[in-house]
Amino acid sequence: MRSTITLPEFKATSEYTLIDAVTRYVKSELYPRESITIDELTKLLFVAQGCTRRRWGLCFKTVPSAGATFPLEVYAICHNVENVKPAIYAYSSQRPLEGELEHVAPIDSKLQIDIPRALDVVIVAHYERTTRTYGRRGYRYVYNEVGHCIQNIILESALLGISCDVKVIRNEGERESIRTALRTEGDPLAVLRVGVPIKSSKSLGIGEGRQLTPLEKAIINRRSIRSYSKRPLSLEQLMLILKYSIGFIDKNRRSYPRLNDSYLVNCIVLVGNVEGLEKGLYRYNSHKNELELIRRGYYLDNLYGACLYQDYVRDAQCDLVFTMREGADPFLAHVETGAIGQNVYLLAASLDLGTVAIGAFYDDRVKSIIDVDILPTYVMPIGTL
Numbered sequence: 001m002r003s004t005i006t007l008p009e010f011k012a013t014s015e016y017t018l019i020d021a022v023t024r025y026v027k028s029e030l031y032p033r034e035s036i037t038i039d040e041l042t043k044l045l046f047v048a049q050g051c052t053r054r055r056w057g058l059c060f061k062t063v064p065s066a067g068a069t070f071p072l073e074v075y076a077i078c079h080n081v082e083n084v085k086p087a088i089y090a091y092s093s094q095r096p097l098e099g100e101l102e103h104v105a106p107i108d109s110k111l112q113i114d115i116p117r118a119l120d121v122v123i124v125a126h127y128e129r130t131t132r133t134y135g136r137r138g139y140r141y142v143y144n145e146v147g148h149c150i151q152n153i154i155l156e157s158a159l160l161g162i163s164c165d166v167k168v169i170r171n172e173g174e175r176e177s178i179r180t181a182l183r184t185e186g187d188p189l190a191v192l193r194v195g196v197p198i199k200s201s202k203s204l205g206i207g208e209g210r211q212l213t214p215l216e217k218a219i220i221n222r223r224s225i226r227s228y229s230k231r232p233l234s235l236e237q238l239m240l241i242l243k244y245s246i247g248f249i250d251k252n253r254r255s256y257p258r259l260n261d262s263y264l265v266n267c268i269v270l271v272g273n274v275e276g277l278e279k280g281l282y283r284y285n286s287h288k289n290e291l292e293l294i295r296r297g298y299y300l301d302n303l304y305g306a307c308l309y310q311d312y313v314r315d316a317q318c319d320l321v322f323t324m325r326e327g328a329d330p331f332l333a334h335v336e337t338g339a340i341g342q343n344v345y346l347l348a349a350s351l352d353l354g355t356v357a358i359g360a361f362y363d364d365r366v367k368s369i370i371d372v373d374i375l376p377t378y379v380m381p382i383g384t385l
């Protein structure tokens with residue numbers, strides 16, 4: 001019989017904001033750890049796939065899911081967690097803020113660790129849960145969701161001050177050996193190594209983030225919001241969302257892990273009702289944190305048509321359209337888009353704004369509106385409440 005461990009309830013105890021977490025992450029003010037507490041384990045797993053509310057017999061989670069199909073599963077390989085026997089566990093969270101670990105197997109010798117660290121979190125995909133509804137397009141949705149999940153773990157580990165790196169698993173042989181060790185039929189797509197030594201840099205003051213809702217509260221409050229007011233969005237809020245979701249925070253780094261030699265995703269902004277900005281189509285310059293006007297005019301109606309007439313695309317004050325760079329690896333670009341999308345959700349939740357990730361659109365029609373010959377990956381309306 002498999003044994004289970006009930007984890008402590010998730011409590012939003014930290015007052016630090018997303019800006020604090022990002023600052024710490026970008027400056028690598030993070031410390032390697034050979035062991036972590038069970039409270040830290042609880043937080044890292046909860047932000048990955050914890051239940052925040054129950055509706056219609058479903059558990060809604062800390063991260064969004066296309067059509068609430070929930071294709072992801074999270075495993076914890078506990079190397080050194082206080083009061084938890086070293087082993088592989090499956091995480092589940094069926095009631096708000098609660099979670100448990102089910103013992104799966106001892107740590108396979110193939111997974112034995114070379115570098116000391118406390119924990120590995122493995123994100124496993126069950127594509128069929130999503131492709132059953134969305135066909136082939138479901139794959140990219142699953143990759144997006146992996147990105148959402150990765151980013152929440154990165155931000156939480158930064159809040160906790162624990163170093164953490166990410167490896168996406170591309171090699172089929174490697175996937176197979178992890179799959180066997182986890183005794184799952186799903187596809188292991190990413191491993192986050194918690195506590196692994198990383199290069200640290202100078203220290204900095206955290207707690208200086210602007211007046212945002214604390215990150216852990218924003219993680220619990222995050223949800224897809226599809227109904228907006230007619231009040232304009234402030235330019236300051238829009239620029240803050242762009243900077244901390246996809247902008248460069250310092251010379252070389254954005255607020256999420258680089259999965260390749262370079263970042264693969266860019267952003268176009270379609271402005272409808274933003275104070276101090278003409279209606280039009282803008283390119284976001286992620287290095288300068290500036291919007292560059294490409295064309296004046298009102299494009300939200302066209303985008304609404306291209307997004308299968310989802311009202312909120314037109315009702316929003318602006319829409320962010322994420323695109324992948326030419327020649328980019330689509331798998332990595334969709335994961336990266338998910339990480340950016342998670343930042344957008346959390347920033348919106350921190351600023352009392354609404355947003356929703358939109359994956360259902362006609363690629364060609366969105367392309368022709370934004371006039372770039374590269375694949376759009378997400379549309380995210382930003383609306384005032």
Ligand SMILES: Cc1cc2nc3c(=O)[nH]c(=O)nc-3n(C[C@H](O)[C@H](O)[C@H](O)COP(=O)(O)O)c2cc1C
Nearest residue numbers: 060064065066067068141144223224357358359360
């Ligand atoms: C990859 C992806 C694609 C999505 N596409 C759409 C979409 O086209 N339209 C929409 O209204 N919501 C979309 N959503 C939002 C989900 O419907 C939403 O996350 C899910 O119902 C769970 O609700 P929650 O985000 O409030 O927890 C998408 C979410 C993801 C992750």
